[in-house]
Amino acid sequence: MWKSNKVAGLLDKKQKIKREIEKIQKDCNHPTKSLKSIRERVDSHITVIRWVCDDCSKLVGYPSKQETDNFFRE
Ligand SMILES: [Zn+2]
Numbered sequence: 590m591w592k593s594n595k596v597a598g599l600l601d602k603k604q605k606i607k608r609e610i611e612k613i614q615k616d617c618n619h620p621t622k623s624l625k626s627i628r629e630r631v632d633s634h635i636t637v638i639r640w641v642c643d644d645c646s647k648l649v650g651y652p653s654k655q656e657t658d659n660f661f662r663e
Pocket residue numbers: 614617618619620642643644645646647
């Protein structure tokens with residue numbers, strides 16, 4: 590029983606953290622962005638190259654093929 594209580598508490602915390610991140614990302618103007626290697630989805634092992642905001646870590650764009658090629662060359 591204590592396990593399910595603990596999980597419920599953690600899930601609640603996770604929701605709160607998720608909402609807080611969404612709020613920060615919504616308020617951010619994404620002034621600077623960088624190409625980063627990130628996981629395609631939270632539960633995915635596939636990494637993809639995306640433009641990510643330096644301030645709030647939100648995905649803000651998809652790179653062109655050339656931008657991706659340059660990323661791997663560096
Ligand atoms: Zn941002």
